[in-house]
Amino acid sequence: MVRKNGVAAIAADTLTTWGDGKESATYIANSEKIIRVGDSYLGCTGPTAAKYALTDYFSGLKKPADLSGVEPIFRTWLKLHVALKESYFLRAEEEADDAFVSSRTDVVIANAHGIFGVAAHRTVQEFLKFYAFGSGYQVALGAIYAAYDDTERDAEALARLARVKGKLDGKNYSLLYKPLEKGGRETMLSPLYDIVSTAYYPELSRDMAMKIGKEYSSENVTAKDFEQLAEEAGLGKALVRRRVLELADTVIASLAKVQIANATAEKVASLIRERCEKARGLRESKS
Numbered sequence: 001m002v003r004k005n006g007v008a009a010i011a012a013d014t015l016t017t018w019g020d021g022k023e024s025a026t027y028i029a030n031s032e033k034i035i036r037v038g039d040s041y042l043g044c045t046g047p048t049a050a051k052y053a054l055t056d057y058f059s060g061l062k063k064p065a066d067l068s069g070v071e072p073i074f075r076t077w078l079k080l081h082v083a084l085k086e087s088y089f090l091r092a093e094e095e096a097d098d099a100f101v102s103s104r105t106d107v108v109i110a111n112a113h114g115i116f117g118v119a120a121h122r123t124v125q126e127f128l129k130f131y132a133f134g135s136g137y138q139v140a141l142g143a144i145y146a147a148y149d150d151t152e153r154d155a156e157a158l159a160r161l162a163r164v165k166g167k168l169d170g171k172n173y174s175l176l177y178k179p180l181e182k183g184g185r186e187t188m189l190s191p192l193y194d195i196v197s198t199a200y201y202p203e204l205s206r207d208m209a210m211k212i213g214k215e216y217s218s219e220n221v222t223a224k225d226f227e228q229l230a231e232e233a234g235l236g237k238a239l240v241r242r243r244v245l246e247l248a249d250t251v252i253a254s255l256a257k258v259q260i261a262n263a264t265a266e267k268v269a270s271l272i273r274e275r276c277e278k279a280r281g282l283r284e285s286k287s
Helices: 048-059 070-086 137-147 155-166 223-233 237-255 263-283
Strands: 002-004 007-009 016-018 021-023 034-037 040-044 107-111 114-118 124-127 175-179 185-189 207-212 215-217
Touching: 002 114, 002 155, 007 107, 007 155, 034 048, 040 048, 048 070, 070 114, 070 124, 137 155, 137 175, 207 223, 223 237, 237 263
Parallel strands: none
Antiparallel strands: 002 007, 016 021, 034 040, 040 107, 107 114, 114 124, 175 185, 207 215
16 A cells, blocks of 8 residues: 555455465455445455455445544444444454454555554554555565655555565565665665475475466476566566576585585485476476
8 A cells, every 4th residue: 555646556465365275366256355435445454254344334334434534444443343243243352461352354545535554453543655464564565665766656556566575475585775885775685584495395285385477386387487477576587587597507506515414415405406407497498
């Protein structure tokens, strides 16, 4: 959700997760997370049922809800919380030491009056520039912060950027900001950390946390998937292909310098070589 040059924009992904399961808009018709309430647009996070409860509640009001500012939104949410418990069977319990019971959903609101956020415990804030809720909000906020002053990006472009970057949620990707001698800064992707490979363990899922192209299974990724990834990320296809090949070559060369101390390490190294050799096949692959 972004406010810039008198324009507000709101965006959301369409991925629904159920534990380890992922349901994308490719398979789910009603995957949208943004609802319209009068002249306002609401983006919902939390339980999927919350979207339907809010839609039903607001559409059934005799008098349109007032979402014009912090205080009216707060009063509206007090009434909404009562309805969620009494009419929609909300289980409001979360943590025993919470000061207030929870509405179990975070909501962003964009309208002609501004952009607002309502947290699960009904804290209401008005944001001057941008904000985000959801599991990928840290990455989304970082992406908007880094790009907000770019004169080439309007509110819609920034909201779209946050939606794409926010899909990297919780996957241990971070941005590093390096000051430049002439002023300004360089933004770069940090080294990966806390990465646990499940491919070695046959009893665990081999699906990746994020898909490449249309594939969650790394064993099925093709050159077309990398090209789709490049298109979605706004990168050149040739650039992505070249970078994948460089990484594969670098990893294989580095493996040769690593001292393999036991059978388990050898199996892991063999698996890494196998994956890299497959990536090297992109040299011959044509889309």
